[in-house]
Amino acid sequence: MLYDIAKKTASPIYFDIDPYSFSIYGNRxxxxxxxxxxxxxxxxxxxxxxxNLPFTYVSDPNFYGNKVVYDEQRNIGGYDxxxxxx
Numbered sequence: 681m682l683y684d685i686a687k688k689t690a691s692p693i694y695f696d697i698d699p700y701s702f703s704i705y706g707n708r709x710x711x712x713x714x715x716x717x718x719x720x721x722x723x724x725x726x727x728x729x730x731x732n733l734p735f736t737y738v739s740d741p742n743f744y745g746n747k748v749v750y751d752e753q754r755n756i757g758g759y760d761x762x763x764x765x766x
Contacts, residue, residue, distance in 0.1 A: 682725065693723065705743030712741065720750075722766070733766065 683690045693709075702711035707725040710733070720741055722731045733748070739759065741750045748766055751759040 693725075701740055703742040705745075708743070710741045710743065710748060733764075 682693050699709075699711040699713060702709055704710075709723040709725065710720065711723070712720055720733045722733055723729070724731060739751045739753070741748055743749070744763065746766060748764045749761065750764070751761050753759050
């Protein structure tokens with residue numbers, strides 16, 4: 681559910697996916713889809729459209745302004761942190 685604090689209303693957001701590990705910033709929600717091949721995508725609340733991001737599944741995606749910050753296991757035993765412009 682998406683809750684609008686100013687209007688005090690709740691609206692469902694329907695996904696044909698299994699969102700996991702998501703974050704919200706402005707009108708955008710970034711998430712991982714564990715059900716359909718573990719890709720990373722974004723949902724635009726205003727347009728009600730999903731946008732696939734140019735990288736595959738990443739751990740704990742979050743927003744930093746108009747950038748996405750995420751970590752990805754690149755080496756055995758460790759993770760690297762990345763920032764991607766969207």
